[in-house]
Amino acid sequence: MRNIFKIVTVVLSLLTLASCSKSTSGNSKLTGIPFNNPRYGNYIKGNAFESQKVPLGMVAIEGGSFTMGQVQDDVMFDWNTTPKSIHVRSFYMDETEVTNSEYFLYIQYIKDVFPPSEKKYKHIYNSVLPDTLVWRKSLGNTDILSENYLRHPAYADYPVVGVSWLQANKYCKWRTDAVNLKKLIDKGYITNIFQNDSLRNYFDTEVFLADSDKLFDGDSTVYKRGIRTRGTARNSQSSFQGRKITQADGVLQQKFRLPTEAEWEFAAKANIENREYNNIRGRKKYAWNGKYSRETNKRFKGDQLANFKQGKGNYSGLSGWSSDGSDIPIKVKSYPPNGFGLYDMSGNVSEWVADVYRPIIDSEANDFNYFRGNIFTKKMIDKDGKVVIADISDNTQVEYETLPNGKIIPKQLPGSVKYIPITKGDTRLRRNFKVSDNTDIGDGDKNSSRFYQDDEDQFSSKPTMYNSPRKPTREIDPFTGEEVLVNDAKKRTTLISNKTRVYKGGSWSDREYWLDPAQRRYLPEYMATNHIGFRCVTDNIGPMSNDKRTAKNPSR
Numbered sequence: 001m002r003n004i005f006k007i008v009t010v011v012l013s014l015l016t017l018a019s020c021s022k023s024t025s026g027n028s029k030l031t032g033i034p035f036n037n038p039r040y041g042n043y044i045k046g047n048a049f050e051s052q053k054v055p056l057g058m059v060a061i062e063g064g065s066f067t068m069g070q071v072q073d074d075v076m077f078d079w080n081t082t083p084k085s086i087h088v089r090s091f092y093m094d095e096t097e098v099t100n101s102e103y104f105l106y107i108q109y110i111k112d113v114f115p116p117s118e119k120k121y122k123h124i125y126n127s128v129l130p131d132t133l134v135w136r137k138s139l140g141n142t143d144i145l146s147e148n149y150l151r152h153p154a155y156a157d158y159p160v161v162g163v164s165w166l167q168a169n170k171y172c173k174w175r176t177d178a179v180n181l182k183k184l185i186d187k188g189y190i191t192n193i194f195q196n197d198s199l200r201n202y203f204d205t206e207v208f209l210a211d212s213d214k215l216f217d218g219d220s221t222v223y224k225r226g227i228r229t230r231g232t233a234r235n236s237q238s239s240f241q242g243r244k245i246t247q248a249d250g251v252l253q254q255k256f257r258l259p260t261e262a263e264w265e266f267a268a269k270a271n272i273e274n275r276e277y278n279n280i281r282g283r284k285k286y287a288w289n290g291k292y293s294r295e296t297n298k299r300f301k302g303d304q305l306a307n308f309k310q311g312k313g314n315y316s317g318l319s320g321w322s323s324d325g326s327d328i329p330i331k332v333k334s335y336p337p338n339g340f341g342l343y344d345m346s347g348n349v350s351e352w353v354a355d356v357y358r359p360i361i362d363s364e365a366n367d368f369n370y371f372r373g374n375i376f377t378k379k380m381i382d383k384d385g386k387v388v389i390a391d392i393s394d395n396t397q398v399e400y401e402t403l404p405n406g407k408i409i410p411k412q413l414p415g416s417v418k419y420i421p422i423t424k425g426d427t428r429l430r431r432n433f434k435v436s437d438n439t440d441i442g443d444g445d446k447n448s449s450r451f452y453q454d455d456e457d458q459f460s461s462k463p464t465m466y467n468s469p470r471k472p473t474r475e476i477d478p479f480t481g482e483e484v485l486v487n488d489a490k491k492r493t494t495l496i497s498n499k500t501r502v503y504k505g506g507s508w509s510d511r512e513y514w515l516d517p518a519q520r521r522y523l524p525e526y527m528a529t530n531h532i533g534f535r536c537v538t539d540n541i542g543p544m545s546n547d548k549r550t551a552k553n554p555s556r
Contacts, residue, residue, distance in 0.1 A: 036227070042243065046250040052541050055092055055179070055253065059341040061267050062152045063090040068265055068370070069361070071518050080359045081518050087368050088266045090544045092261060094535035096332035096343045097159035097351060098171065100150055103130070106171055108241075109178070113202045114413075118399050127409040128170060134530040145328065146528075155332045155533045159349045159533040164166040165258075165525035166409065168534040169354050177537060179253045180205045189245065191222050206417045209247055210387040211381070214415070227251075231360075258354040259537040260371040261502050261520065268346065268505065270339030286515050287338040287345035293512055305335055306347025306515055307508045315508065329494035329508050329533075334380045346515040351532035356439045357500045357522035374438040377419040378426065384421040388418045403526040404472050406485055439498040461520035468497035501523050507531035 015043045026045075035045035054060055069083035069471050110128050114121040135145035149155050150162070163171075181203040184190040199216050207214055226242035227249055245251050259267070273289040274281050285291055286303055287333045295303045299547040304324035308317050317323040325334055329349050337343045356373040365372075390399075390403070390412055399411040412418070419437035435441070442448050444465040451459050469492050472485040500522045506514035509531045513519070 020372070025059050025333060026555075028325075044246060044248045046248050049449075052254075055538055057094055057096070058092040058536075058538070060545075061091050061093050062272075063266075063540075064271075066266050066269060066271055066280075067283065068262055069518050071285055071516055072513075075513060075556050080104050080520055082360060084361055084365070085367060086209075086262050086370050088262050089369050090540035091259075091263060092540060093263075093267050093340075093342060093537045095337070095341055097349055097533040097535045099232060099332060100160045101455045102128075103157040103160040103171065104151060104162070106174055106365060109174070113200060121414075123400055123408045124398065124413070128167060130160060130167070131164075131528045132162055134528055149328075153459040156324050158329050159332060159344070161329065161530050161533050162528045163351055163524075163532070163534065164350075164528045165352045166403075167528070168258060172258060173257045174543070177205050178393070179351075180208070182348055183251070183253060185249070188224055189251075190225065191224055193222060196222075202415050204416050205252060207287075207389055207415065208245075209252075210417060211389065211548050216391050226545045228367045236552070247531050254538045254541060256536040256538050258352055258534060260369070261353045261355040261504065262370045263537060264351065264353045264504050265517050266340055267340055268338065270342070273339035275481075277381055284517075287342070287517060289334070289339070293515065306344070306506070308347045308506050308515060309509055309511055312509075326508065329531075345517065347506050348508060350503045350505045350510070350514075350521070350531055352532060352534040353501045353504055356498055357496060357502045358443050358518070359496070360443075372439065372441075372443075374433075376422045376433060376436050376438070378422055380418040380420050390414050390416050390418055400523075402474070402485070404469075404485075404487075404524070405526055407526065437498075466496040468495055468500070495524070496522065497524075503532050546553075 026036060033043065034040045036042055040233060046268060057154055065087045067083050068086045070081040070489070088102060104152065107125075107128055111125050114124040116122050116125040129470065130150055132146045132150055135142045135149060151159070173469055181190070181193075185192050193199050193203075193216065199222070201216075202217060210225065223244075224241075226244045268287045269284050269288065271284065273281050274284060286293065286306070290296075293305055293308075295301055295305055300369050302321065304310070304317065307324045307330045310317055310324070315327040316325065323331075324347075332342050332348075335347070338345055342347065353369060354373055361370065382388050393522075398414050400408050401411055402408055421434075427434050446454065446456070446459045449459075449462075449465065451462050454462070469488040472487050472489075474483050475486045476482070477484050501524070502520050502522055504520060505517065506512070506519075514521075523532070
């Protein structure tokens, strides 16, 4: 009897504590004002955020410190891989490069939303198409690849190539929107718009947060419900339930983007494989552990561990022996992953990263999440205080720009939020940044030259540090009367500019030297090749890692 009385007492105590906890858990701990309660202002607080789910197709990369830069002799004498200690934040990265089938989904989606048959959209579809002619060779029989590599099912799981840096960035933006749209449909916030032929299934995450009524041709019946709150009367079954979703609710996926150079190199080196307690033993030459490019396992001994060019006229080795399996890019996951679970970080195709290229990473560069290429902007606000969205009405034409190679691309997709550079007023009395465009900060700008005391007009007339070709001008051909692009004919000393981007990793057409993750090369952001692809990353929100720390000593 006494034991029963004790048990009842304990149960009642627990129920009382749970009741008290439940009644106060949704309140401000410092003021007592309830969150998410319409009777008390409906002030927002997202649900408890325990951990971020790993996005589809990605792996978690726990951040940390590493030595970015040179591992082996600089046989190219570029002097552009000076070692530097860098800290990288945790992030998520695609386990493989974006494949032909995944990119082709993007192409089909864009064609569906912005049909090229409509005059105002005529250049949008073409702007996302990869350049399939990158496979052509003046003295090579390669047209079969130009015709089949992108769309044929035989190459569906091969990495997409012929994509410029600009196109890769646009894909990242679209992927963010596509993932969030699917997530909102799955959670019941939005009806399945793919089943509604009368609606244009264009979705933009930023527009959804800023002014959701501007999406889906203004049809608000698409939204089934929002975030449920306490104290609200239940509406009819057909009306909108709850309040609109905000960024503070933690429902939406973080933005996908290209990795920074530091992130890519950190992920490729995967120093967790040669870590001993709190030290790194040696420096990795490849994405895998070890100093050789051949498999040492008895079953596959002698086969290459990556897809690369092994010598003059030797793209795959001898038939049946010492082969890397392919003479062009190969199906993703054809080789073992590195220590982080990433495939093909050495070989197969090189990959675009976000950074603007500079020959050096100077000693004054930020050692926390280093990145060169920041352009700080802000949302454009109209006179009514609302966010400006690119118009998609029938009377409005899409704004396009012509790239130096003659390709026409939209300045931004119709229906997306407009951004403008930050102004001097936005940076007043700031210590962390002073200008909008930081691509050449401390390396080619006025303050890094001996003309730092000149005013802007004087400085613009001086020779620049990177004397790259200027953007072509449009002129009228006197014979045909047609408008043509005229390239810069002046003698130039370099291809490096603020539009030149870094790409990393060796490819199927590169020699073994370029498999080293520290090596870096560059190409204008509007150009594409048959050996450069890309993969996406997204930021980790919250703690660096949810795993318990364990001592690791690989040598024992």
